[in-house]
Amino acid sequence: MSNIAITVNEKRCLIDATPDTPLLWVLRDILGLTGTKYGCGLGLCGACTVHLDGVAVRACQTPLGSVGTKRITTIEGLSSDRSHPIQRAWIAEQVPQCGYCQSGQIMQAASLLAKNPRPSKEEVDEAMSGNICRCATYQRIRRAIQRAAGQNA
Amino acid sequence: MVLQAELDRRKFLTTSTRTAGALVLGFYFPLRGRIQEPESGASLRIFKPNAWLRITADNQITVLLEKPELGQGSRTYTPMMIAEELEVDWPAIHVEQAPTIPSIYQGLRTGGSGGVASTFTPMRKVGAQAREMLITAAAQQWKAKKRDCRAENGTVVHGPTNRRLGYGELVEAASELPPINPDEIALKPPKDFRYIGKPMPRTDVPSKVDGSATFGIDVRVPGMLFAVIARCPFFGGKLQSFDASAAKTIPGVRAVFPVPPLPRRFNTAGGVTIVADSTWAAIQGRRALVLKWDKGQGGNESTETLRKLIVERAAAPPTFVAVDRGDALDVLAGSAEKLEASYESPFQAHATMEPMNTTIQVRDHEIEVWSPTQFADEVQKEIAELSGLPLDKVIVHMTLSGGSFGRRYQWDYAAEAWQVAKEMKNPVQLLWTREDDMQHDFYRPYNYQRLSGGFDDRGNLVAWSTRVVTTPISGSNLYTGFIESAVTLKDPATVAALEWYGADIAPYSIPNVRLDYAPADSIVPRSWWRSVSSSYTVFAKECFLDELADASGRDPLQFRLDLLADKSPQAARLRVVLELAAKSAGWGKPLPKGRARGLACRSGESCSAQIAEVSVDDEGAVRVHRVVSAVDCGIAVNPDGVRAMTEGAINFALTAVLSGEITIKNGEVQQSNFHDYQVLRIDQAPTVEVHIVPSTEDPSGVGELGAMLLPAAVVNAVFAATGVRVRRLPIDPKLLKRSHPLSTRGGD
Numbered sequence: 001m002s003n004i005a006i007t008v009n010e011k012r013c014l015i016d017a018t019p020d021t022p023l024l025w026v027l028r029d030i031l032g033l034t035g036t037k038y039g040c041g042l043g044l045c046g047a048c049t050v051h052l053d054g055v056a057v058r059a060c061q062t063p064l065g066s067v068g069t070k071r072i073t074t075i076e077g078l079s080s081d082r083s084h085p086i087q088r089a090w091i092a093e094q095v096p097q098c099g100y101c102q103s104g105q106i107m108q109a110a111s112l113l114a115k116n117p118r119p120s121k122e123e124v125d126e127a128m129s130g131n132i133c134r135c136a137t138y139q140r141i142r143r144a145i146q147r148a149a150g151q152n153a
Numbered sequence: 154m155v156l157q158a159e160l161d162r163r164k165f166l167t168t169s170t171r172t173a174g175a176l177v178l179g180f181y182f183p184l185r186g187r188i189q190e191p192e193s194g195a196s197l198r199i200f201k202p203n204a205w206l207r208i209t210a211d212n213q214i215t216v217l218l219e220k221p222e223l224g225q226g227s228r229t230y231t232p233m234m235i236a237e238e239l240e241v242d243w244p245a246i247h248v249e250q251a252p253t254i255p256s257i258y259q260g261l262r263t264g265g266s267g268g269v270a271s272t273f274t275p276m277r278k279v280g281a282q283a284r285e286m287l288i289t290a291a292a293q294q295w296k297a298k299k300r301d302c303r304a305e306n307g308t309v310v311h312g313p314t315n316r317r318l319g320y321g322e323l324v325e326a327a328s329e330l331p332p333i334n335p336d337e338i339a340l341k342p343p344k345d346f347r348y349i350g351k352p353m354p355r356t357d358v359p360s361k362v363d364g365s366a367t368f369g370i371d372v373r374v375p376g377m378l379f380a381v382i383a384r385c386p387f388f389g390g391k392l393q394s395f396d397a398s399a400a401k402t403i404p405g406v407r408a409v410f411p412v413p414p415l416p417r418r419f420n421t422a423g424g425v426t427i428v429a430d431s432t433w434a435a436i437q438g439r440r441a442l443v444l445k446w447d448k449g450q451g452g453n454e455s456t457e458t459l460r461k462l463i464v465e466r467a468a469a470p471p472t473f474v475a476v477d478r479g480d481a482l483d484v485l486a487g488s489a490e491k492l493e494a495s496y497e498s499p500f501q502a503h504a505t506m507e508p509m510n511t512t513i514q515v516r517d518h519e520i521e522v523w524s525p526t527q528f529a530d531e532v533q534k535e536i537a538e539l540s541g542l543p544l545d546k547v548i549v550h551m552t553l554s555g556g557s558f559g560r561r562y563q564w565d566y567a568a569e570a571w572q573v574a575k576e577m578k579n580p581v582q583l584l585w586t587r588e589d590d591m592q593h594d595f596y597r598p599y600n601y602q603r604l605s606g607g608f609d610d611r612g613n614l615v616a617w618s619t620r621v622v623t624t625p626i627s628g629s630n631l632y633t634g635f636i637e638s639a640v641t642l643k644d645p646a647t648v649a650a651l652e653w654y655g656a657d658i659a660p661y662s663i664p665n666v667r668l669d670y671a672p673a674d675s676i677v678p679r680s681w682w683r684s685v686s687s688s689y690t691v692f693a694k695e696c697f698l699d700e701l702a703d704a705s706g707r708d709p710l711q712f713r714l715d716l717l718a719d720k721s722p723q724a725a726r727l728r729v730v731l732e733l734a735a736k737s738a739g740w741g742k743p744l745p746k747g748r749a750r751g752l753a754c755r756s757g758e759s760c761s762a763q764i765a766e767v768s769v770d771d772e773g774a775v776r777v778h779r780v781v782s783a784v785d786c787g788i789a790v791n792p793d794g795v796r797a798m799t800e801g802a803i804n805f806a807l808t809a810v811l812s813g814e815i816t817i818k819n820g821e822v823q824q825s826n827f828h829d830y831q832v833l834r835i836d837q838a839p840t841v842e843v844h845i846v847p848s849t850e851d852p853s854g855v856g857e858l859g860a861m862l863l864p865a866a867v868v869n870a871v872f873a874a875t876g877v878r879v880r881r882l883p884i885d886p887k888l889l890k891r892s893h894p895l896s897t898r899g900g901d
Contacts, residue, residue, distance in 0.1 A: 017431075017433075018404070021431075021433050022433060025431055025432050025433035028432070029379060029430075029431040029432055029433065030431065032373055033364075034364070034367070034370070034371035034373065035363070035364020035365065036364070037368075037370070037506070037507070037555075038370065038432070038508070038584075039506055039507075039508075039587065040587040040826050040827050041436075041586060041587055041826075042587075042826055042827075042828070044826060044827040044828055045506070045587075045827055047506060074364065075363060075364035076363070076364045076365075078363075079363075082359060082362055082363050087362045087363065090358075090362045091354075091358055091359065091362060094354060094355060094358060094793055094797070095358075095362075096224075096355070096357070096358055096361040096362065097224035097225070097226075097556075097797055097801055098223055098224030098505075098506065098507070098553070098554060098555050098556045098557075099224065099357065099358075099360075099361030099366050099553070099555070100368055100505075100506040100507045100555025100556060101506045101555075102361050102362060103364050106362060124835075125835050125836040126836065128835045128836075129834045129835055129836045130834075131834075131835070132506065132827060132832055132834060133506070133835075134504060134505060134506045134556045134558070134805070134832060135224045135506075135556060135801045135805075136800060136801045136803075136804030136805055136807075136833060136838060137797070137800070137801065138804065138833075138834075138835040138838035139800055139838060139840060139841055140797075140800075141835060142835070
């Protein structure tokens with residue numbers, strides 16, 4: 001074990017874990033940030049999506065030792081009051097059902113809009129196709145992203 | 154017959170869990186909770202008219218919810234029903250999950266799409282009772298006549314003087330009153346509804362967009378440890394030996410010990426558990442285990458052997474004849490034109506996004522459980538029985554669940570968590586990895602149906618028969634003497650009830666109908682999967698009906714309408730949804746080149762028709778562009794909830810049509826994660842349109858409805874597009890390649 005420094009939601013944290021520990025379990029089991037979800041452990045479902053310097057990554061495929069000085073943002077740090085345009089759009093479109101995958105969906109969508117403020121339907125589908133929702137809220141996810149894109153403009 | 158079958162199914166669900174009445178009527182007389190509830194301090198500052206409602210002096214209104222929230226909206230529709238009669242503003246209401254006190258809360262469960270229907274009247278009474286007591290308290294305070302007072306937006310108003318008292322101000326006085334019998338209070342007629350029937354925002358959505366919603370997997374208890382189990386991968390097999398020496402060297406691993414299989418109704422596989430400081434350490438520890446398994450009696454089963462058995466059973470004598478109207482077999486034998494076809498669909502996994510897990514703290518004389526379950530009362534009973542503690546010493550917190558689709562009707566994972574936690578001083582969270590979840594599910598039964606239809610010499614469809622063969626849900630308990638043979642089960646009617654429901658062709662008017670059932674044995678655990686048997690019986694029935702329409706040269710819509718010409722109320726309801734779906738989807742109108750439509754409908758407590766619009770590419774890949782659904786579910790309590798459930802159910806079923814399939818080899822599941830059990834992703838998801846039939850009838854369920862119809866609607870559309878009849882799911886694209894000999898698309 002060794003102490004590894006990372007920055008999560010603008011807070012500096014010293015983590016006592018091996019460098020190969022996936023960031024997902026550091027967030028959930030050590031830091032108690034349970035908004036980031038475990039879904040598959042293989043980067044197949046997107047439930048664990050967080051941002052590294054604003055870019056969506058799968059926390060289950062991100063070893064602690066690879067993070068370095070990059071800023072980690074989790075769903076808890078996206079906004080302090082659900083005011084991010086994606087969160088507002090998610091509420092307006094009533095996207096979640098069970099809600100389990102939605103942290104990952106929201107982080108993926110926020111990353112998409114940061115890069116591409118006005119994505120087409122095809123670009124939305126492409127960017128979001130790594131995030132599984134078994135309740136299949138897909139149609140509302142599309143609508144919410146388009147709504148948020150309008151707000152961004 | 155259809156309704157009787159549904160009642161049988163509900164009865165089975167109910168009696169099988171040893172609690173009477175819970176799903177159908179399932180609710181207590183609201184007075185009772187007040188009488189029996191243990192007193193907590195300062196009760197005068199909180200008005201508790203009954204066990205489901207709390208109003209504080211500062212106007213906080215809390216609803217205690219019995220139904221779990223699995224995504225279906227119970228935390229929204231329940232407070233809507235209460236608020237409707239209580240006359241309060243929506244934002245004033247908070248929702249909490251009711252505790253496991255079986256003497257008061259007897260419906261800590263949901264299933265069978267029964268949540269809304271079973272709570273609609275009781276929950277409105279809960280609100281009405283509180284309102285009447287608050288009005289009485291205000292009238293007494295004003296020394297006014299009660300009939301001059303009314304409730305309005307969380308206040309009581311004295312009409313003649315316009316005096317007002319907020320509910321909070323009446324808490325103490327109302328608490329002193331004797332309870333008012335809610336059965337003597339008239340409930341609002343639908344025309345006066347203020348919330349019911351309006352699309353209300355879900356109460357749980359804010360917590361689901363900021364990461365604060367607590368699912369089972371998110372439970373954190375001071376000092377807790379994390380565990381996984383290496384389960385026997387062979388159904389019916391067992392642990393032979395294990396070597397934990399390497400596992401114990403993994404940093405963070407605290408304990409390694411064997412966990413025996415549990416011979417309970419919902420069995421567990423048994424294996425070796427690793428308890429550690431973190432989930433990751435536990436997973437690493439499990440990887441380091443050296444394990445030897447005895448394959449047991451299921452070691453020879455594979456999907457191929459099962460298919461062979463199931464086809465044989467389709468020709469075997471039935472164990473149960475479910476429907477025998479007229480003389481179907483003789484009429485079929487003598488009919489002018491006869492058609493036969495067989496339909497088949499495989500095991501399906503639930504694959505909820507939140508894998509199974511439960512957190513348990515075992516103390517000296519008490520056990521505390523946090524579980525994402527749809528059956529908290531059964532979890533409580535199970536752990537009380539296993540531990541020998543009295544029921545009231547087992548506290549179960551029903552957390553939010555990350556999907557269920559029927560999976561959380563089993564409490565195997567909670568029982569396993571107890572097996573692990575009882576050996577530890579610390580609380581333990583047992584987590585199933587995705588692989589565990591995929592390979593130790595209780596799968597939708599494997600099923601095969603052989604259908605026959607016969608026309609008379611004037612082209613009337615006069616006879617129909619269906620043989621349903623499945624690996625039935627009953628008899629799938631591996632550990633009570635290997636497996637109770639489904640073929641020799643003592644109560645064939647009960648076995649069949651869960652398997653053939655949905656196959657009856659009523660209310661289609663066909664004079665001679667025979668429907669029978671034969672089971673096939675399998676080692677694979679089975680259980681309820683969103684829409685249960687209707688997920689495959691409606692598929693076969695509605696596809697075969699299309700085959701008959703085509704054989705007689707008639708339009709699939711008109712063919713159905715002609716069979717629904719009689720005056721029965723069910724036929725009339727079905728005509729309404731068929732015509733609404735057809736009109737909304739533009740049935741019969743031209744489509745862009747390469748696209749085609751398919752139709753399916755279903756009549757039950759809720760009625761629906763669906764029209765799918767598909768295209769098939771040169772390689773045979775099917776794309777579903779649009780699904781139009783018409784729904785008659787009585788009063789749509791939360792219309793946006795009905796839409797959300799329908800959108801979800803349609804897409805859930807689409808996984809089973811396009812890609813989902815669990816296969817078995819040498820007694821073990823071959824799929825392990827989302828790469829080889831591919832579920833629907835956003836780029837495959839159709840646009841779904843939901844049209845709700847206005848109604849003042851009591852509500853009925855929609856959680857499963859959309860899933861029943863989608864397979865047939867898509868497969869019928871694929872036929873319209875290609876001329877190829879797909880009779881096995883998931884669709885094999887090879888059958889639909891443009892170059893395939895059956896395809897009629899060669900020329901366009």
